[in-house]
Amino acid sequence: MSLHEVVPGVHAWVQPDGTWWLNNAGVVADGGQVLLVDTCATETRTRRFLAAVEQATGGGAVRLAVNTHQHGDHSYGNSLLPATTVIVGHEHMREGLRVDPVIDGCPPLWQPVPDWGAVTRRLPDVTVRDRLTIHVGQRRVDVAHPGGPAHTTGDLVAWLPRERVLFAGDLVFNGLTPLVFMGSVAGAAAALDWLAEFEPAHLVPGHGPLLTAAEITPVFDAIRRYLRLVRDTAEAGLRAGLTPLEAARGCDLGEFAGWADAERIVPNLHRAYADALGTDVDVVAALTDAVTWRGAPMATKV
Structure with a gap:
């Protein structure tokens, strides 16, 4: 796992090989302020992520965090963020995490059975229905919902229009099997068309390797198939x-x-x-x- 600089001041935390519970996350920094896009599933992995963020940003204040959806690999680490961090999520995401029983103990459906460590349920402080614009120093971050169920019912993306960097969450799996059972098959396909309209230069998928502009269309086409x-x-x-x-x-x-x-x-x-x-x-x-x-x-x- 490592922190990759996508463009100056914008990083992606990539956890190979992106399979069950191994997500990507993001960092947007400017003017001594930091916004995170997602956390990680376990205490150990989230603490590694936060340590890398501190080193990369010079210890800037983690003022805000955005959860792209409710699943634990992107949200269980919320409780390890500073108490002053304001967490943003879709209104359906907040409710989904509120009632999620898996954070209290993972069933033996996976091997090894994940041990979350010392994490607790921490819900978003601010909920979004459609879209919200956040300012991190001089950077603009647009948080948006695809308009309907896709990966889940409460998906959000984080889009940096000036830098043309898109944090797509689990609307995009790069090189491994997508998962849509808590969303919609048709909605997941429609969300790809919506994402393409951003015309990103860089795309951070929820799982799998980072994408540049030339790589996006082939990956989207494979997911559609x-x-x-x-x-x-x-x-x-x-x-x-x-x-x-x-x-x-x-x-x-x-x-x-x-x-x-x-x-x-x-x-x-x-x-x-x-x-x-x-x-x-x-x-x-x-x-x-x-x-x-x-x-x-x-x-x-x-």
């Missing part, structure tokens, strides 16, 4: 009367078979089924089916 596979598999499974797990077992992942966390096809199909049927996803059941499909607990390095 994967989401079409999820949609088509769900439609065929519903016609055949199959469960999401049965449909996943019959799905040829093709070009995506080599992507890490391939078992996400199962919870993604749970979402596609729910969207088609007008129901909701049982998160525990979806992840349990992913373990069944895999034949073992899901792998993590946390």
Whole structure:
């Protein structure tokens, strides 16, 4: 894991290999002030991130933090931020983290079972419904929601229009399997079109390597193809009367078979089924089916 300078004063914290619970985060600094984009899943990893931020920024005050969504790899480290840090999140993100039981003890769906360490539930202080502009010294940071469910119902991006740097959160997975079971398959595809309209020079995905302008379109196109596979598999499974797990077992992942966390096809199909049927996803059941499909607990390095 390391801190990469994207442009002067703007950094990305990248945790290889970006699989379960290993997210990317961001730092925007100017005039002795610091804004963070997300934290990390565990106490140990968040403290490493914060130490790197302090070194890179000369100990500037972490005045603000933005959570791109509710999932713990991006938000459990909130409680390790200074008490004076104001945390910003979408209103749905705040509610999702408020009721999230996993921070209290991770179920044995992953191996090894993650140990969060000394983190506690810390919710955003400020909630956003559509968009908000934040000023960090002389830098402008636009925080925006894609307009509907995508990765989750409460996604936010952080956009620096002058520097043309986009922190996309988990609306973008670069080189590994996307996850949309708490959002929308169609919404995740639409969010890619929305992101492309920013025309970023640099994009920080929620997981995986950083992207420059020339690399963005091929990555987006691959994600779109994967989401079409999820949609088509769900439609065929519903016609055949199959469960999401049965449909996943019959799905040829093709070009995506080599992507890490391939078992996400199962919870993604749970979402596609729910969207088609007008129901909701049982998160525990979806992840349990992913373990069944895999034949073992899901792998993590946390």
